[in-house]
Amino acid sequence: MCPRCLVTTIDGMKEFDVVTVRGLRKAYGTRTVVDGLDLDVRAGEIVGLAGANGAGKTTTVECIQGLRKPDAGALNVLGYDPVSEAAQLRPLIGSQLQESALPDRLRVAEAVQLFATRSARDGDELLEQFGLTARRRSAFSSLSGGERQRLFLVLALLNRPRLVILDELTQGLDPAARRDVWAAVRRLHEAGTTVLLVTHEMDEAEALCDRVLVMRAGRVLDSGTPAELVNRHAHHASISFTWPGEVIPIPLLDELSQVDGARQLERDGLRVTVRGDRGTIAYVGASLVRNGTVPTDLNVHVPTLEDALLSLLDPEPDRYAPVHARPRDGDELVGGLR
Amino acid sequence: MNRALGRLVRAELKLMTRDPLVLTFVFAFPIVTMLIIGGAFGTSPDPAFDNVNPSHWYVASYLTVVIGAIGLVMLPVHLASYRERGVMRRFAAAGFPRWSFAMAQLIVGLATTLVACALLLAVAAPVYGIPTVHDWWRVVAAFALGAVAFVGIGVLLGSVLPSARSAQAVGLLIFFPSFLLGAGGPPPHVMGSAVRHVAGPLPLTLLTNAVREPWLGLGTATGSLIAIAAVAAVAMVFASRRTAL
Numbered sequence: 001m002c003p004r005c006l007v008t009t010i011d012g013m014k015e016f017d018v019v020t021v022r023g024l025r026k027a028y029g030t031r032t033v034v035d036g037l038d039l040d041v042r043a044g045e046i047v048g049l050a051g052a053n054g055a056g057k058t059t060t061v062e063c064i065q066g067l068r069k070p071d072a073g074a075l076n077v078l079g080y081d082p083v084s085e086a087a088q089l090r091p092l093i094g095s096q097l098q099e100s101a102l103p104d105r106l107r108v109a110e111a112v113q114l115f116a117t118r119s120a121r122d123g124d125e126l127l128e129q130f131g132l133t134a135r136r137r138s139a140f141s142s143l144s145g146g147e148r149q150r151l152f153l154v155l156a157l158l159n160r161p162r163l164v165i166l167d168e169l170t171q172g173l174d175p176a177a178r179r180d181v182w183a184a185v186r187r188l189h190e191a192g193t194t195v196l197l198v199t200h201e202m203d204e205a206e207a208l209c210d211r212v213l214v215m216r217a218g219r220v221l222d223s224g225t226p227a228e229l230v231n232r233h234a235h236h237a238s239i240s241f242t243w244p245g246e247v248i249p250i251p252l253l254d255e256l257s258q259v260d261g262a263r264q265l266e267r268d269g270l271r272v273t274v275r276g277d278r279g280t281i282a283y284v285g286a287s288l289v290r291n292g293t294v295p296t297d298l299n300v301h302v303p304t305l306e307d308a309l310l311s312l313l314d315p316e317p318d319r320y321a322p323v324h325a326r327p328r329d330g331d332e333l334v335g336g337l338r
Numbered sequence: 339m340n341r342a343l344g345r346l347v348r349a350e351l352k353l354m355t356r357d358p359l360v361l362t363f364v365f366a367f368p369i370v371t372m373l374i375i376g377g378a379f380g381t382s383p384d385p386a387f388d389n390v391n392p393s394h395w396y397v398a399s400y401l402t403v404v405i406g407a408i409g410l411v412m413l414p415v416h417l418a419s420y421r422e423r424g425v426m427r428r429f430a431a432a433g434f435p436r437w438s439f440a441m442a443q444l445i446v447g448l449a450t451t452l453v454a455c456a457l458l459l460a461v462a463a464p465v466y467g468i469p470t471v472h473d474w475w476r477v478v479a480a481f482a483l484g485a486v487a488f489v490g491i492g493v494l495l496g497s498v499l500p501s502a503r504s505a506q507a508v509g510l511l512i513f514f515p516s517f518l519l520g521a522g523g524p525p526p527h528v529m530g531s532a533v534r535h536v537a538g539p540l541p542l543t544l545l546t547n548a549v550r551e552p553w554l555g556l557g558t559a560t561g562s563l564i565a566i567a568a569v570a571a572v573a574m575v576f577a578s579r580r581t582a583l
Contacts, residue, residue, distance in 0.1 A: 065431055090433035097431055100424030105356040106349065114349045115432050118341070155432070 017076070018043050018163050018194045019064055024073035026059050026218075033059045035218035037073070041163075046185070046195040048205040050305075051215035052313060057198045058098055060215075061165050064196070065093055078162055091117060094161030096152040098168045098198070104141035108132055108151060111140065115155045126154045130184060146177030153184055157193075164188060167198040182207055202306035212305065214312050221312050226305045234307030236263065239284045240273040241295035248272065252291050259283035278302065342434050346442035354450055359415060363407045364454050369461050371522055372400040376466050386527045388556050394469035395525065397462045398550040402484060403521045404454045406542045408447055409488025410495070410513040411506070417443065417496025418505035440493055440577065447489035455481075473552035480548035480563050483570045487541065490573030497580040516542035541569050 019041035026034040034056040041047045049057040062068040064077055066086030075082050080089040102111055112123035127133050130150040135143065143151065149169060156164055166185070170178040185208050188195055199205050205212050206226045213223040222229060248270060257265040261277040262284075274284050281300055288294055354360050379392035387395045420426050429439055459468055471477055499505040517523065519536065520543030526534050537543050544562045551559035 067427060067431060087433075087435060090431065093431070095431045097424065097427055100428040100431075102428065103349075103353050103420070103425055105353050110349060110352065114345050116345075117433070159433075 017041070018045075018078060019196065020074075020076045021060075021064065022074045024060065024063060024075065025071045026056075026063060026068065027071055033218050034063070034070075037215075037218065037220060039213065039220070041194060041196055043194055044189075044192050045210045046189050046197060046208050048197045048199055048209035048212040049215060050199060050202065050205050050212050050309060051221075052200060055215040056218035057200075057215055058167055059218075061095075061167055061196060061198055065095060065165060066090060091159060092162045093165060094156035094159065094163070095165040096149070096156045096167060096169060098171070101148075102140040102151075104139060106140050107137055108140070108143070109136040111151065111155060112158065115158055117159045120159050121157070123154070123158060126157060130154050131180070146173050146180070149173060149177070149181055150184070153181065157188070161193070163194050163196065165196045165198070169197065169199065170201065170204060178204070202304065202309050206305040214309055216313055229308045229312075230303050230305055232308070233311040234303035234305075236275050236307075237278050237281050237303055238273055238275045238301045239281055239298070240271065240301075241288070241298045243270045243272060244293055244295055245270075249291070252287065255287050255291075256284060259287060340438065343438045343441055343445075346429075346434065346438055347445050350442050350446045351449065354446060357412075357416070360412050360450070363411050364404060364450060365457060367407060368400050368403040368454070368522075369458050371403070372396055372458065372462060373465060375522060376400075376462070381466070386525050388525075388527075388554070390554050390556070391466075391469070392525075393466035394554065395550070396522070397459070397466055398469055398553045399521050399546050400458055400462075401455045401481065402542060402546045402549055403517055404458060405451055405481075405484050405488045405545065406513060406516055406521060408451055408454070408485075409490075409492040410516065411509040412450070413443060413447055413489065413492025414495035414499060414505040414509045415502050417493065418499045419502035421497070422501045443493055443496075444486075444489055447492060448485055451485045451489075469554055471553050472555035473558065476552035476558060476563065477549055480545065480552070480559070480566060483563070483567050484545035484549065487545070487566055487570035487573050490570060490577045491541070493577040494573055494580060497577070516540050519543060521546045541566065544569070 017040055019039060021037060021039040024034050024037040024039070025032070033054075037056070037060060039047075039049075039060070049060060051057055059068060063070045063073075063075060064082060066077075066082035066089055069083055077089055078092050080086075080092075082089055106114070108127065109123070112127065116123055124133070124136075127136060130153060132147060132150055132154065135147060140148070140151070153166075153169075156166070169185070170181050173181065182204070185195060185197070189208075195208075197205070197209060209226060211223060212226055212229060214221045214229065222232065224232070248267070253265065253267065253272070256262065256272070256274050259274075259276070259280060260283055261280040262274055263277075263280075264273075264275040266273040266275070274280060281302075288298075376393045376396040379387070381391050381393050383389045384392050386392075426439060430436060462468060495509065496505060499508055519529075519533065520540045526537065529537065544565045548559045548562040548566050551557040551562075
């Protein structure tokens with residue numbers, strides 16, 4: 001535990017807090033980008049800042065690193081004030097910044113030498129760990145997008161940082177490169193490093209983060225574990241299938257519309273979709289088995305963090321109010337919106 | 339030297355040697371143009387050149403072309419490109435103090451000036467000969483103050499101009515008239531009075547006078563030396579403010 005973290009400038013800050021932000025406000029001209037934001041990151045956590053472009057995520061982490069001066073608010077990062085103690089704080093943070101680069105002609109091994117302080121880890125070992133050993137003599141401009149991101153990760157981890165800030169880490173990477181980078185972040189987590197991850201990729205936040213804060217217009221709309229956010233904002237699972245016979249038995253439709261947790265049953269010809277909470281999936285499956293058929297095109301959609309984010313950022317009235325009306329022959333939509 | 343500064347200087351020096359703009363403008367351009375124009379007017383003392391050997395006149399003048407190219411083209415483009423691409427943000431986030439980057443540019447700019455000028459004299463020596471230096475301390479003082487002044491101007495331009503392209507456009511727009519009117523172009527005696535009036539107060543003209551006159555024994559150029567010292571002071575103050583040096 002860092003002894004400096006005991007030095008608190010914010011009431012209520014606990015000794016295991018790595019980042020504590022209260023009432024952060026930042027405007028560019030007349031445009032307010034961060035508007036009264038509170039944030040806590042505890043030691044060993046991976047915390048995600050999620051939200052659409054322009055939500056104020058990058059400005060927030062830039063203020064945390066001392067790269068931008070907040071207009072208002074109190075910040076404490078690893079026991080330091082990022083504004084007045086930036087020089088002491090920055091060496092403790094490893095960061096991968098959005099839209100930043102290295103000099104084009106700087107070679108990979110030279111970049112490692114340039115960024116390595118006295119307490120740095122073995123750069124060659126890190127390069128090997130991130131699959132860049134063969135590119136040691138390559139110029140930065142010749143690296144692919146994935147290689148650049150991996151090099152930024154190497155540089156972010158080089159000086160044994162206590163906090164790692166990763167801003168749009170996998171933007172523009174192909175799926176395989178994304179998985180490689182995710183694996184690297186998971187290794188960081190296992191090693192106990194605290195990570196603040198800025199992303200608008202919800203699958204990334206769901207795969208990596210212990211907690212996620214969803215931001216819009218510079219404010220935190222909600223925060224919690226990915227599962228908590230999904231349960232709060234995207235609890236509708238859906239199960240759809242095409243009935244293999246010529247006519248869907250009315251008793252089956254009746255049964256499906258009344259299973260526990262079902263909120264809507266939609267029928268389009270022989271295609272049936274049931275929406276409800278996660279438990280609905282099991283009940284619908286059981287009903288189908290009881291009725292002697294398991295459709296080959298059975299499709300299940302489990303709610304994701306992306307659904308939760310979309311629901312949070314673009315709230316609509318609950319479209320799936322629980323209505324268990326008996327389906328009538330010929331009805332296209334039953335128990336929900338037509 | 340501060341360790342972070344040392345690492346930056348080493349990296350920047352390596353990068354300079356790989357930059358085609360530097361190799362072209364700072365090393366090749368002054369040498370090639372000096373060889374061409376130095377031979378264009380012969381080697382006999384000429385009244386248009388204050389009765390000195392025209393080749394020697396240009397050898398003494400072209401050191402300041404190197405200084406001008408570094409301050410008006412190399413540094414602005416280099417720094418603006420770094421800022422535009424987020425390289426400086428990355429350095430700042432990695433804990434490099436802001437002053438260390440500006441100081442590294444100062445050191446690299448001065449080191450490049452010394453190496454490029456030495457190379458220019460090494461090429462000039464077997465072709466035209468190096469003219470005798472009449473007043474060493476004034477020449478050295480003018481050279482040093484001029485190098486500091488133009489590195490300061492370069493850092494200042496690089497910190498103000500928004501992109502590498504704009505830095506290149508503005509830098510070249512300032513460099514070529516300064517070069518033609520104040521250092522590597524025709525001697526002032528053959529210029530019309532209006533052009534001479536425009537050329538006179540240009541920083542590169544002042545610097546060239548301050549180096550060339552005491553070098554060739556044409557005068558002390560004290561006024562030009564004081565003026566270039568003032569330019570150096572002002573440029574460094576503004577560059578320091580812009581870069582938190």
